[in-house]
Amino acid sequence: MSPKPGESLDPSSVGIVAVGDELLAGAHPDLNSPYLAYRCLEFGRTVRRVIVVGDEEADIAAAVDALARETATVFVSGGLGPTLDDVTRHGVAKALGVELYESEEAWAEVSGWFLRAGRPVLESNRRQALIPVGSERIPNAFGTAPGFRAVHPSGAVVMVGPGPPKELQGVFDSEMAPWLAAHPPDSKKRAKRTLHFGDLPESTFADGVGVWMARDANPLVGVTVKEGVLTARCVATADTETEANRLAEESAAAILALFPDRYLGEEVEGLGSFVGGFLAEKGLSFTVAESCTGGLVAGALTDAPGVSAVFQGSYVTYANERKVEVLGVAQASLDAHGAVSQQVAAEMARGALERSGARLAVSTTGVAGPTGGTEEKPIGLVWFGLALRHASGEIEVRTVDRRWPPLGRERIRSWAKNKALGLLLEGARDLTA
Amino acid sequence: MSPKPGESLDPSSVGIVAVGDELLAGAHPDLNSPYLAYRCLEFGRTVRRVIVVGDEEADIAAAVDALARETATVFVSGGLGPTLDDVTRHGVAKALGVELYESEEAWAEVSGWFLRAGRPVLESNRRQALIPVGSERIPNAFGTAPGFRAVHPSGAVVMVGPGPPKELQGVFDSEMAPWLAAHPPDSKKRAKRTLHFGDLPESTFADGVGVWMARDANPLVGVTVKEGVLTARCVATADTETEANRLAEESAAAILALFPDRYLGEEVEGLGSFVGGFLAEKGLSFTVAESCTGGLVAGALTDAPGVSAVFQGSYVTYANERKVEVLGVAQASLDAHGAVSQQVAAEMARGALERSGARLAVSTTGVAGPTGGTEEKPIGLVWFGLALRHASGEIEVRTVDRRWPPLGRERIRSWAKNKALGLLLEGARDLTA
Numbered sequence: 001m002s003p004k005p006g007e008s009l010d011p012s013s014v015g016i017v018a019v020g021d022e023l024l025a026g027a028h029p030d031l032n033s034p035y036l037a038y039r040c041l042e043f044g045r046t047v048r049r050v051i052v053v054g055d056e057e058a059d060i061a062a063a064v065d066a067l068a069r070e071t072a073t074v075f076v077s078g079g080l081g082p083t084l085d086d087v088t089r090h091g092v093a094k095a096l097g098v099e100l101y102e103s104e105e106a107w108a109e110v111s112g113w114f115l116r117a118g119r120p121v122l123e124s125n126r127r128q129a130l131i132p133v134g135s136e137r138i139p140n141a142f143g144t145a146p147g148f149r150a151v152h153p154s155g156a157v158v159m160v161g162p163g164p165p166k167e168l169q170g171v172f173d174s175e176m177a178p179w180l181a182a183h184p185p186d187s188k189k190r191a192k193r194t195l196h197f198g199d200l201p202e203s204t205f206a207d208g209v210g211v212w213m214a215r216d217a218n219p220l221v222g223v224t225v226k227e228g229v230l231t232a233r234c235v236a237t238a239d240t241e242t243e244a245n246r247l248a249e250e251s252a253a254a255i256l257a258l259f260p261d262r263y264l265g266e267e268v269e270g271l272g273s274f275v276g277g278f279l280a281e282k283g284l285s286f287t288v289a290e291s292c293t294g295g296l297v298a299g300a301l302t303d304a305p306g307v308s309a310v311f312q313g314s315y316v317t318y319a320n321e322r323k324v325e326v327l328g329v330a331q332a333s334l335d336a337h338g339a340v341s342q343q344v345a346a347e348m349a350r351g352a353l354e355r356s357g358a359r360l361a362v363s364t365t366g367v368a369g370p371t372g373g374t375e376e377k378p379i380g381l382v383w384f385g386l387a388l389r390h391a392s393g394e395i396e397v398r399t400v401d402r403r404w405p406p407l408g409r410e411r412i413r414s415w416a417k418n419k420a421l422g423l424l425l426e427g428a429r430d431l432t433a
Numbered sequence: 434m435s436p437k438p439g440e441s442l443d444p445s446s447v448g449i450v451a452v453g454d455e456l457l458a459g460a461h462p463d464l465n466s467p468y469l470a471y472r473c474l475e476f477g478r479t480v481r482r483v484i485v486v487g488d489e490e491a492d493i494a495a496a497v498d499a500l501a502r503e504t505a506t507v508f509v510s511g512g513l514g515p516t517l518d519d520v521t522r523h524g525v526a527k528a529l530g531v532e533l534y535e536s537e538e539a540w541a542e543v544s545g546w547f548l549r550a551g552r553p554v555l556e557s558n559r560r561q562a563l564i565p566v567g568s569e570r571i572p573n574a575f576g577t578a579p580g581f582r583a584v585h586p587s588g589a590v591v592m593v594g595p596g597p598p599k600e601l602q603g604v605f606d607s608e609m610a611p612w613l614a615a616h617p618p619d620s621k622k623r624a625k626r627t628l629h630f631g632d633l634p635e636s637t638f639a640d641g642v643g644v645w646m647a648r649d650a651n652p653l654v655g656v657t658v659k660e661g662v663l664t665a666r667c668v669a670t671a672d673t674e675t676e677a678n679r680l681a682e683e684s685a686a687a688i689l690a691l692f693p694d695r696y697l698g699e700e701v702e703g704l705g706s707f708v709g710g711f712l713a714e715k716g717l718s719f720t721v722a723e724s725c726t727g728g729l730v731a732g733a734l735t736d737a738p739g740v741s742a743v744f745q746g747s748y749v750t751y752a753n754e755r756k757v758e759v760l761g762v763a764q765a766s767l768d769a770h771g772a773v774s775q776q777v778a779a780e781m782a783r784g785a786l787e788r789s790g791a792r793l794a795v796s797t798t799g800v801a802g803p804t805g806g807t808e809e810k811p812i813g814l815v816w817f818g819l820a821l822r823h824a825s826g827e828i829e830v831r832t833v834d835r836r837w838p839p840l841g842r843e844r845i846r847s848w849a850k851n852k853a854l855g856l857l858l859e860g861a862r863d864l865t866a
Contacts, residue, residue, distance in 0.1 A: 029467045166840075288728075295729065299726065303846070313748065316746045407599075
């Protein structure tokens with residue numbers, strides 16, 4: 001893991017130190033290190049080790065020192081606040097073997113921040129202008145705490161930034177990323193392509209993509225899943241930019257070809273805002289009739305800012321009476337098949353479509369648990385209806401069911417929400433095909 | 434940080450190694466370490482350092498070895514799967530300086546898991562039955578991978594468990610927690626109290642509670658915030674159980690006295706399910722009229738499993754026409770004040786209450802952005818209505834507004850959702866006071 005004495009550090013290697021008592025007390029997961037790790041890939045760098053320590057000068061110094069002897073770039077996040085327990089500056093200076101001094105530039109930045117916010121600058125904030133001798137300030141436009149960049153005696157570059165994730169991400173994008181781009185670990189060129197998929201489990205993706213996900217593959221394929229969206233990122237390395245682009249493009253195309261009907265696009269924030277945005281872009285009005293999802297589907301679709309152009313409103317019909325009154329579901333269907341049934345899902349979607357005049361309607365009705373499951377209709381069973389109003393005026397109604405494992409009400413409702421969003425997308429594509 | 438040679442390890446000290454390439458590629462934050470850290474507090478143990486490494490035998494061995502020389506208990510999570518890149522067993526055995534062998538017990542557990550699931554046992558699964566010589570198996574009732582407990586030459590106890598958070602948490606609760614309870618770090622007794630609060634920012638809490646949150650305070654107060662619920666945990670240490678209980682009770686009472694109107698209860702999963710459950714328990718029927726939250730409020734309230742007894746359904750009225758048609762908002766009010774106004778919020782809540790016959794109704798209408806803000810009605814402005822049907826039959830309507838900073842549509846909608854839930858709770862308490 002560590003280079004032998006005299007051997008130089010692998011220029012592509014990265015270490016991360018996350019600082020904060022709150023990270024060791026279980027208050028927060030460390031979100032900065034995954035972000036830094038993910039972003040480093042596109043600059044040809046890979047994270048070898050992350051160390052999380054509390055707000056203790058000696059622990060911070062030991063962690064920075066250990067990583068600076070193993071990895072060429074060390075990121076440190078957190079512990080730059082104005083209070084006495086914020087000792088990251090001191091710990092890093094100790095690891096570097098230098099003193100801190102009050103940087104005029106940094107003080108101007110700190111005090112300027114308070115002046116602009118119309119708040120008094122406190123003497124305690126002077127602490128935030130301290131940086132190690134010989135280091136360069138890293139400005140922070142997203143909060144009061146400037147960071148700094150310094151070189152460890154090992155030759156490793158140490159970059160220190162704020163702890164709050166939004167601040168750290170902002171500082172990374174505006175300050176650290178340009179530095180990384182200007183200091184490539186080798187003379188290679190890199191290119192990346194990002195693909196987003198919906199309704200695609202991570203395991204299915206991994207089975208399909210296989211060896212491309214190995215740590216030393218080229219292109220390197222990384223994957224993240226968030227809010228129902230699977231994001232795959234291909235980073236290709238080559239001698240020329242043209243070749244890197246070609247490789248990245250090729251691998252992205254091959255991955256896309258594996259799951260064409262699950263593909264969403266290149267820039268997707270969340271499944272709800274993607275589907276809502278797609279419907280708005282295509283001018284397809286829609287509505288939702290929700291039982292077991294209780295408002296989550298409409299809630300997700302309205303994440304899309306422009307959706308008001310095609311979304312007037314929707315219904316949560318939790319009780320059977322409401323399904324009858326609001327959506328026109330037949331009481332006979334409820335009596336014969338129960339609320340969680342193909343028949344009722346179909347009538348909910350059709351009713352919502354007809355009563356709203358929209359082009360598309362999706363419905364959900366299921367058993368989310370923890371009680372209410374039967375042998376015939378177990379916890380995890382959800383029926384979906386999708387009603388489409390074709391250009392001809394003809395109304396088509398489709399239904400589908402899912403039987404998810406009974407892994408908790410929250411997860412079942414979340415899976416059902418994402419499935420309903422996927423169905424709306426399917427309907428929208430069919431209407432505009 | 435590390436004890437000098439010959440000095441013994443601090444029995445309360447804990448180290449954690451989280452293993453997984455996916456943790457270093459930014460695919461997932463490490464959720465296991467915060468969980469372990471939080472749970473360790475109640476057993477009188479504090480985490481000193483977390484190291485995250487990839488699926489590399491040498492890196493795992495080095496991390497376990499380093500922590501076993503500094504801390505008395507070392508947890509290792511992840512890398513226990515059946516594939517060749519799962520090398521945690523090998524790395525830990527190396528750190529312990531022993532070989533692996535196939536444990537009959539462990540093999541019976543692994544193969545039994547597959548038999549019960551009706552799936553064939555593969556030869557590759559034999560790998561999952563390997564444990565280091567001299568270690569004790571830790572059964573895993575939540576997945577296929579058993580863990581193990583061993584003693585490092587330093588005297589540190591090393592406990593190895595699965596990587597998926599649900600599995601790790603299950604194994605911790607059923608196997609590791611009882612072991613920790615049976616092996617206290619000292620002869621002291623501990624007691625804990627947990628308090629949950631709604632509508633209470635972490636900074637307000639920290640300002641109020643102050644020094645109780647210091648790392649060496651007794652009782653020790655820890656705080657987490659999730660889904661609009663702030664959880665405070667007081668852990669008191671004393672020579673006797675009675676004294677520990679008294680201290681914990683005292684500190685919990687003092688904290689409660691600081692924020693009595695924000696207090697929810699002792700066991701709360703999320704704000705939506707708490708408020709929904711409270712309404713169900715009190716038999717108070719309710720409905721929701723949502724504009725800017727687009728279904729999120731109803732979605733959160735239906736997290737509560739028993740809510741169907743008091744919730745028939747609700748409305749998402751995104752377009753003005755729907756506010757008029759579905760809720761009976763006066764067109765004149767929309768024309769005079771606009772949709773985002775005190776008047777319209779009040780009429781939405783009243784209309785929802787009257788048309789549904791419910792005891793309580795809450796409404797939301799605001800500017801979530803990123804466009805649509807004006808000087809008078811900036812992004813982040815949300816108006817809320819709360820309609821109460823008193824036992825006398827009298828209807829009361831209250832309104833309140835919030836002006837949140839324009840930190841993104843998602844956050845504004847989430848704040849608005851939590852505020853609406855807080856209002857419903859306030860109304861429910863007033864109706865049952």
